[in-house]
Amino acid sequence: MNLSTPVVSKVVVVGGGIFGASSALHLARQGIRTVLVNDGPLASGASGRSLAWLNSARRRSAAYHYLRLAGIDRYRTLAAKHPGAAWLRFDGGLTWDADDSSNEIADVFAHERSIGYDALLLSAEEIASITPGVDARSVPAQGAIFNPGEGWVDLPSLIALLVSEFQTLGGEVVTDGGRAKLLTRGGRAGAVTLDDGREIGADAVLLATGAAVPSMALDSGKTIPDATPIALLVRTEAIDHPLRAVLNTPRVAIRPMPAGGFALDSAWSEEEVVARGDGTYQVDQSTIRGLLEEASKVLTGNPKLTVASYGVGPKPIPGDGEPVFGPLKELEGCYVAFSHSGATLGLIAGEILADEIATGEANPLLNGFRPTRF
Numbered sequence: 001m002n003l004s005t006p007v008v009s010k011v012v013v014v015g016g017g018i019f020g021a022s023s024a025l026h027l028a029r030q031g032i033r034t035v036l037v038n039d040g041p042l043a044s045g046a047s048g049r050s051l052a053w054l055n056s057a058r059r060r061s062a063a064y065h066y067l068r069l070a071g072i073d074r075y076r077t078l079a080a081k082h083p084g085a086a087w088l089r090f091d092g093g094l095t096w097d098a099d100d101s102s103n104e105i106a107d108v109f110a111h112e113r114s115i116g117y118d119a120l121l122l123s124a125e126e127i128a129s130i131t132p133g134v135d136a137r138s139v140p141a142q143g144a145i146f147n148p149g150e151g152w153v154d155l156p157s158l159i160a161l162l163v164s165e166f167q168t169l170g171g172e173v174v175t176d177g178g179r180a181k182l183l184t185r186g187g188r189a190g191a192v193t194l195d196d197g198r199e200i201g202a203d204a205v206l207l208a209t210g211a212a213v214p215s216m217a218l219d220s221g222k223t224i225p226d227a228t229p230i231a232l233l234v235r236t237e238a239i240d241h242p243l244r245a246v247l248n249t250p251r252v253a254i255r256p257m258p259a260g261g262f263a264l265d266s267a268w269s270e271e272e273v274v275a276r277g278d279g280t281y282q283v284d285q286s287t288i289r290g291l292l293e294e295a296s297k298v299l300t301g302n303p304k305l306t307v308a309s310y311g312v313g314p315k316p317i318p319g320d321g322e323p324v325f326g327p328l329k330e331l332e333g334c335y336v337a338f339s340h341s342g343a344t345l346g347l348i349a350g351e352i353l354a355d356e357i358a359t360g361e362a363n364p365l366l367n368g369f370r371p372t373r374f
Contacts, residue, residue, distance in 0.1 A: 006032050006358040008203035012192050013037070014180045014216075015208030016173075017047035018155050019337040021162040022350025023206055023357075028169040030358050035200055037174040037192065039209075042163060043156040046210045049233040049311030051253055051265050052343035053246045055093055055150040056117065058108050063368040064322055065115065067345065070365065074347035075153065086258040087157035091244035093150035094122075094131055098250040099140035109145050120146045133243025138298040152246050152255045153343055174200075182207070182216060182334065189220075189333035204357050206335045211314030213324070213338035217371070221330040224338060224374060225319025230273045232283060234291050234310045236261040239303055252294040261308060264291050273312055281312045316340060323369045325349055326356065336371055 013024040016038030024036040056068035097103040112119040124139035178195025189205040207216050214226040238260030247254040252266045269291045274282040292305040318324050323339035352363045
């Protein structure tokens with residue numbers, strides 16, 4: 001908690017995903033009157049259909065890697081407060097590449113070791129003794145990387161926990177408010193209006209609306225490059241299986257879910273989703289069946305998996321792949337949170353953004369991720 005005297009007295013946070021919930025709670029912890037608004041139920045957007053793998057694996061900029069490590073650190077603190085929580089686990093992550101010229105496992109392993117990221121290079125035969133649940137036949141001769149410090153979080157469960165504390169501290173939650181529109185007063189962000197006509201005034205506004213951030217920022221005169229794709233997350237029925245780690249393989253990514261079963265996604269299945277002109281999406285049953293089959297192939301025993309539900313919609317990714325956090329130069333009092341890796345960064349980004357909004361002081365951890373870089 002930042003002990004500086006707040007420079008704002010009321011903040012509206014737009015967006016009921018992990019960035020919005022985390023930022024709202026940290027603002028409330030500093031005694032700032034905060035209203036969290038969402039167009040639908042909480043966690044109904046990207047946070048509700050995220051693989052939510054907690055990691056900083058493979059390659060990225062040094063600043064981004066460091067921020068992700070800080071994000072994982074906050075989850076470690078949270079896990080200590082909730083030992084045994086079914087919705088937050090640190091059972092490691094296992095990844096391998098395709099058995100062709102694109103395979104980078106050896107180079108990635110060398111890179112991770114060079115930056116101090118905990119990593120083990122395992123042969124197919126060694127995996128079972130380190131992290132069970134994987135069909136060794138699916139792992140190529142180049143082997144797989146196991147990262148013991150990685151984990152996963154169930155974001156809807158976490159958001160519910162954060163918002164519960166937020167409300168205990170006096171925070172106000174407005175759900176199913178429809179699309180929020182930013183209003184300016186005296187040349188700065190001064191309020192938001194909801195579809196039902198309600199107007200909520202504020203000294204500052206945080207836009208944490210996932211894929212909608214670029215369009216909302218553009219209304220204020222700021223262009224934020226956008227590379228948002230459509231994501232598909234398939235959830236299976238509960239199954240008794242020994243897999244505990246997150247798997248990232250060429251054809252499917254898998255992570256356990258709190259009540260059993262798995263969450264699945266992949267790049268190829270996302271590409272098969274068709275976005276209709278009316279804002280809805282077409283997901284063929286063959287795509288879902290294919291994802292279930294790919295998951296079964298890499299799991300011990302090749303179990304029959306059945307779909308329980310699936311979620312489809314935009315997956316927020318900035319145009320250059322790096323996070324976008326902080327104030328808009330074009331409109332005083334307006335802040336944005338727009339990033340891939342929302343799960344990993346959710347707690348740390350909310351903490352830092354709340355401090356910046358409350359005090360007006362920039363945190364150097366976010367210096368490389370400001371909207372002004374565009």
